[in-house]
Amino acid sequence: MIKSLKRAASLGSMAAILAAAPALAEPVTIEWQNINLTESQYEPVWKHMVADFEAAYPDIKIKPVLVARKDHWTKFVTAAQAGEAPCVVTTDIAPAAYNGYIQSLDALWNAEPEEFRNGWSEDIMRGVRFDGEVYGLPTYGGIYAEIYNRDLVEAAGLDASNPPETFAEYKTWAEALSGDDHWATAILGGPTDTTTRVLLSWIYANGGEPFDEDMTESRFAKDPKSLEAIKAYLGMEAAKLAAPGATTTNYLEQTNLFAQQKIATMRNAFWGIAKVVGDNPDLEGKLFVAMPPHGEGAAPATVARQGSVAISANCEHPEEAWEFIKFDAQAKYAIERALKANFMPLRNDLADAPEVAGDEMLSKFLTIGQSAIAYPPSHPYWEDISSGDIVEAVQAALLDPERTEEIFTALDEKLTEKLNDI
Amino acid sequence: MNPTNRTAAALPAPRYGRRLKWAQRRAAAAFLAPAFIFLAFVVVFPLGQAFVTSLYRIRGLRSSFVGFDNYVRTVTDEAFWSSLGTSLVFTASCVAAHLAIGLGLALLLNRVTVARTLFRIAFLMPWIIAPAIGATIFLWMLEPQFGVINYLLQSVGAISEPIAWLGRPWSALVSVILVDVWRGVPFMMLLMLAGLQTIPIELYEAARIDGATPLQQFRYITLPNLAYLMIVGTTLDIINTIRHFDIIAVMTGGGPVSATEVLPVLLYNTAFRANRLGEAATIGILLLGIVLAFSIVYIRAMRLDRDGGRD
Numbered sequence: 001m002i003k004s005l006k007r008a009a010s011l012g013s014m015a016a017i018l019a020a021a022p023a024l025a026e027p028v029t030i031e032w033q034n035i036n037l038t039e040s041q042y043e044p045v046w047k048h049m050v051a052d053f054e055a056a057y058p059d060i061k062i063k064p065v066l067v068a069r070k071d072h073w074t075k076f077v078t079a080a081q082a083g084e085a086p087c088v089v090t091t092d093i094a095p096a097a098y099n100g101y102i103q104s105l106d107a108l109w110n111a112e113p114e115e116f117r118n119g120w121s122e123d124i125m126r127g128v129r130f131d132g133e134v135y136g137l138p139t140y141g142g143i144y145a146e147i148y149n150r151d152l153v154e155a156a157g158l159d160a161s162n163p164p165e166t167f168a169e170y171k172t173w174a175e176a177l178s179g180d181d182h183w184a185t186a187i188l189g190g191p192t193d194t195t196t197r198v199l200l201s202w203i204y205a206n207g208g209e210p211f212d213e214d215m216t217e218s219r220f221a222k223d224p225k226s227l228e229a230i231k232a233y234l235g236m237e238a239a240k241l242a243a244p245g246a247t248t249t250n251y252l253e254q255t256n257l258f259a260q261q262k263i264a265t266m267r268n269a270f271w272g273i274a275k276v277v278g279d280n281p282d283l284e285g286k287l288f289v290a291m292p293p294h295g296e297g298a299a300p301a302t303v304a305r306q307g308s309v310a311i312s313a314n315c316e317h318p319e320e321a322w323e324f325i326k327f328d329a330q331a332k333y334a335i336e337r338a339l340k341a342n343f344m345p346l347r348n349d350l351a352d353a354p355e356v357a358g359d360e361m362l363s364k365f366l367t368i369g370q371s372a373i374a375y376p377p378s379h380p381y382w383e384d385i386s387s388g389d390i391v392e393a394v395q396a397a398l399l400d401p402e403r404t405e406e407i408f409t410a411l412d413e414k415l416t417e418k419l420n421d422i
Numbered sequence: 423m424n425p426t427n428r429t430a431a432a433l434p435a436p437r438y439g440r441r442l443k444w445a446q447r448r449a450a451a452a453f454l455a456p457a458f459i460f461l462a463f464v465v466v467f468p469l470g471q472a473f474v475t476s477l478y479r480i481r482g483l484r485s486s487f488v489g490f491d492n493y494v495r496t497v498t499d500e501a502f503w504s505s506l507g508t509s510l511v512f513t514a515s516c517v518a519a520h521l522a523i524g525l526g527l528a529l530l531l532n533r534v535t536v537a538r539t540l541f542r543i544a545f546l547m548p549w550i551i552a553p554a555i556g557a558t559i560f561l562w563m564l565e566p567q568f569g570v571i572n573y574l575l576q577s578v579g580a581i582s583e584p585i586a587w588l589g590r591p592w593s594a595l596v597s598v599i600l601v602d603v604w605r606g607v608p609f610m611m612l613l614m615l616a617g618l619q620t621i622p623i624e625l626y627e628a629a630r631i632d633g634a635t636p637l638q639q640f641r642y643i644t645l646p647n648l649a650y651l652m653i654v655g656t657t658l659d660i661i662n663t664i665r666h667f668d669i670i671a672v673m674t675g676g677g678p679v680s681a682t683e684v685l686p687v688l689l690y691n692t693a694f695r696a697n698r699l700g701e702a703a704t705i706g707i708l709l710l711g712i713v714l715a716f717s718i719v720y721i722r723a724m725r726l727d728r729d730g731g732r733d
Contacts (some may be wrong), residue, residue: 073694078694078695080482080483085648097433098481098482099481099482099483099484100482100483100484101483166730180672190677191674191677199512212702242583243566243567244583244586245566245584245586245588245589246586246589247588247589247677248566248674248677253565256567256568260568262567262611315485380481381696381697381698382696383697384695384696387694387695388695391677392677392679395678395679396679399590399591399678
């Protein structure tokens with residue numbers, strides 16, 4: 001009897017060990033949701049990086065989550081609410097951290113050696129801090145510059161080597177570049193936060209301050225420099241210097257217009273170039289970039305959209321996720337992203353890398369980036385403010401330019417209340 | 423009395439004892455249970471959850487109980503009333519057009535004798551296409567610079583410069599209404615066609631012998647015989663249209679300047695853009711109330727028929 005019991009026990013133990021063995025060998029799967037994964041120019045870059053990572057870390061598998069750009073945030077929020085968010089996600093830090101969708105990376109960040117942490121400037125790191133803690137790692141940025149079509153500029157009798165530096169000069173150029181069925185530029189007024197990014201680039205270039213330093217007061221109309229820039233920018237549609245239909249123009253429509261040579265210049269980031277050249281290969285080598293024009297007496301300025309990667313709150317393998325984030329942040333992939341997919345590197349140590357310095361367009365963007373103000377501003381409600389309230393005010397002002405000041409005064413009241421309703 | 427009641431009256435009174443009745447009840451309950459449990463999971467539980475959600479102030483994964491504060495906040499918010507107004511204009515316009523055009527097409531199709539099936543399939547096409555796909559097609563057709571609609575209108579000299587159909591409040595609202603009319607007409611057409619085919623041909627023959635004009639035949643034979651179907655169809659269409667989301671979400675996202683922000687789009691924007699899930703659930707519950715009100719009309723219309731209202 002005892003013998004049989006012992007045999008049964010030993011068989012049971014063996015079965016348990018055998019059952020546990022494959023489970024121990026099972027690799028950890030990390031889901032990765034990145035807003036850009038569906039972009040054709042980026043696809044070979046990330047696939048190659050993932051393959052390298054899985055070869056280097058055979059115990060970790062990466063499962064990319066492909067999501068259309070406009071559905072990225074919605075899907076992440078829905079998954080986070082269900083406690084099923086992908087482990088690694090690109091997101092704006094403040095809204096995601098405030099809502100509890102991502103976890104603090106302070107401990108992981110502080111455990112890294114100093115030479116790793118020195119890869120990012122304190123200015124850049126400010127964009128990934130919330131309540132004093134690190135919640136993400138900056139991966140790439142979009143520095144907004146003025147991109148011109150050289151052929152159209154020269155056809156209008158303008159000197160491409162001497163692009164406009166001030167609002168007044170830009171207006172002169174815009175008049176020369178506009179005609180019956182073509183326009184100098186496109187104003188963005190569609191329902192995405194790109195509308196707000198471009199608006200802010202004009203305001204900053206006029207020395208405007210649409211928000212106070214601690215983001216508790218909106219000053220679009222209250223600050224004369226901001227209001228002046230808004231009127232100069234939005235007024236171009238009524239003056240027929242910008243393509244009609246601005247209230248429906250988003251990134252996609254703007255780049256379509258530029259690729260089809262309906263507009264001669266667009267305010268966009270480095271990735272916009274890859275998009276238009278992809279749409280119209282004839283434009284390859286025919287584009288040039290310049291610092292966005294600035295207001296009289298103001299210093300040149302623009303915005304830099306910062307893309308950050310974070311770890312979701314429900315992620316059960318934060319250490320493995322962090323390994324993946326660090327791997328993706330390596331210099332060689334940042335350079336590859338920049339050269340093949342036009343994503344601007346945010347690491348300090350890449351500007352002087354020979355591959356980057358040797359690319360004239362990329363270097364120009366990096367130079368422009370030295371005068372850029374980081375976007376998005378850090379506020380939990382920024383998603384709603386930038387894609388909702390500001391867009392509505394821009395649309396209302398485009399439809400009724402005479403009421404621009406009144407519209408933005410109302411916006412200031414509404415936003416000031418919202419900024420403080422936390 | 424309708425046929426169902428006549429059949430019931432003709433049956434002999436049940437002779438089963440009390441025990442057998444109880445057994446029958448148990449069997450009925452057993453047969454109904456799977457459907458009931460399924461509905462509880464997919465309808466009752468989510469609705470209950472939505473109501474509970476509406477009582478909380480939710481910011482991401484944090485929440486605090488606020489009672490009916492969200493309801494007070496929502497009904498005192500100008501955006502809600504503006505959105506409700508847009509919903510009513512959108513629904514009334516769409517439903518009226520669905521009925522008028524659907525009835526017109528049904529009358530035409532009822533007379534067609536050649537290639538009848540082909541015509542019916544052709545008219546049903548908009549209903550077969552997924553609303554989001556149909557909306558995307560129209561989005562590109564209405565595009566100001568490259569859209570085919572501006573191109574055609576400019577080609578015939580109807581307009582001198584491109585029009586941003588979705589870029590101005592009124593034209594955007596009219597555009598989304600027209601796209602919904604394109605999508606919704608086949609349902610009403612199908613319903614009216616089915617109704618027309620139940621009207622006895624003898625009624626028209628008798629009317630013709632009595633010298634009734636086609637208009638009089640329509641007024642005194644067709645319309646009264648279709649009245650019940652029109653009430654049922656319109657009520658169903660109102661319920662369907664007032665909660666419509668996809669066409670507007672794809673084409674305008676509720677813009678410009680909230681001109682096309684119907685209640686379901688406001689709900690979506692509140693939930694996912696503003697991350698105010700409690701307020702979004704509140705809008706959902708209020709929208710449910712509106713839909714339920716129309717559902718009562720629908721159920722009453724059905725009861726009227728069952729109780730012999732049509733006889």
